[in-house]
Amino acid sequence: MEIESIFISVFIISLLAEYMDATIGMGYGTTLTPVLLLIGFSPLQVVPAILLSQFLSGIFAAALHQGAGNVSFDFKNDTEHKIVKRLGRLGYIPKSTAAKVAMVLVMSSIAGVFIAVLIALRLPVFYLKLYIGLLVVTMGMLIIARHKTRNEFSWKKIMGLGILASFNKGISGGGYGPLIVSGQILSGVETKNSIGITALAEGATCFIGVITYFIVGTNVDWSLAPYLVAGSLISVPLSVYTVKRMPVKQFTLVIGVATTLLGLFSLYKLLRPLN
Template sequence: MVRIAISTVGDFYLGHRRRFHLSGILILVTLAAFLARDLLSEAGWLVVSDEALTTTVLVAVFFAALACEYLDSSLGMGYGTTLTPLLLLAGFTPLQIVPAVLLSELLSGLAAGAMHHRDGNIDLFRNRPARRTFVLLAMLSTVGAVTAVVIAVKIPIFWLTLGITVIVLTMGVVTLLTAGRQIRYRVGGILGIGLIAAFNKGLSGGGYGPLVTSGQVVSGVPAKQAVAITSMAEALTCLVGLGAYLVLAGAIDWRLTLPLVAGALLSVPLATATVKRLPEDLIRRAVGGMTLGLVLLMKLLG
């Protein structure tokens, strides 16, 4: 078993050596930039106003974004849901975190969509069902915040949260149980999941990926396409959310944003290559398991 795993990793590396080498070089350059920040500060050529954002913290944020976005671009979930609570636990404020996460998710989502296209995981130009699914989810995502506000004022938060949690758990279980089956594509399922996910995003700011990705799979969308579509649809959601934050808050904390953006973007090429390499049924099982795992993580960190 161990030999098979090592052989698989070796084949994956050999098939994407250029990406591995380029990603390694860019990661080293980024780490060198963080180190140069300290050297320039000690030499008096750079004024660092916030002592809390040390090089150690920046490197930790960079690698956290790298790991979380790799999962997100590979399985369609896990970036904001995992990273936001971790940054809160690290002492960052919501006004620092949310715009930074939205911008990094916007850029990495667009990059992931382009790379998924390049790697053949999806083709929006030739695949009509995939294109229709993306358009529906993108449209529904943009109205999520408004819908959430209108409904949330009339229904207790407890019942809303409980209902969404049950739906997400159900999607995860169904995805696992149907991993080896061919499911007929249903537009109605996409509409229902899109509305619920958009509402959840507008209400809580997270939980979009687990519901949309697993919901697409349950509605008959191939797992590789579901991952790619989620990345692109969520990028548009982040664009709307970021615009709202810029209007209300008026600024982005670039000290936190830059390591998040760098880490997220550098993970994308290897993540989309992973999706291309893995079998469809394995991705479906991983999506189902990850959906259940993230719900438990949100409850623990919440």
């Protein structure tokens, strides 16, 4: 009975964490991982299960955000684009801006993760986590300060954002969602679009992690996965409805406040043992 109660609690925590993540684009892994470890689960039970649930819920959330009109994905080849015309049959550029942004973020992740691995092997973990916490707080405060202004869209910012966010993910396993959402807003992407794009990009990133665990993870325990997946999938429709109903300016301010608080919480967790 005690074991059943624990797994019911895991289901409820996953539901609440995914509601937050699918609504503001951040907080699922950051919230869920330490809670599950405190309950007594091992990292090899927690991390693969979270990756699997984020992959499925991310793709599901992106599809529902598309259906609700929060974002517009069109991955058909844009045959009129100059790159496609130049490369002919080998050329591919998706039609909609949201699809282009998602593709750039996912492709940039390859470079970001590679750089992260090289640096992570040489720098102490404390300073890496300190850097991420300070970066997230800074971006959250920038959004709060500029939530009433319209940011000019920039592809250079989007590419840099994809590399930086995946760099953070590769170093510490976190810092992806807060940076991707806030960075898109500061790069000129409309707030609601940024949530749907983040869901798709993070889902694709987690898929790579899931495949890796399936291939090489001989000692992985997947017993948590059904409860995390069920909780996260059930919460997604309510999250999508919340995003659709929220006025854009207030929603942008909510994202800024949430990003800042999440960064401050990360710094608190990191610095608390030093006191």
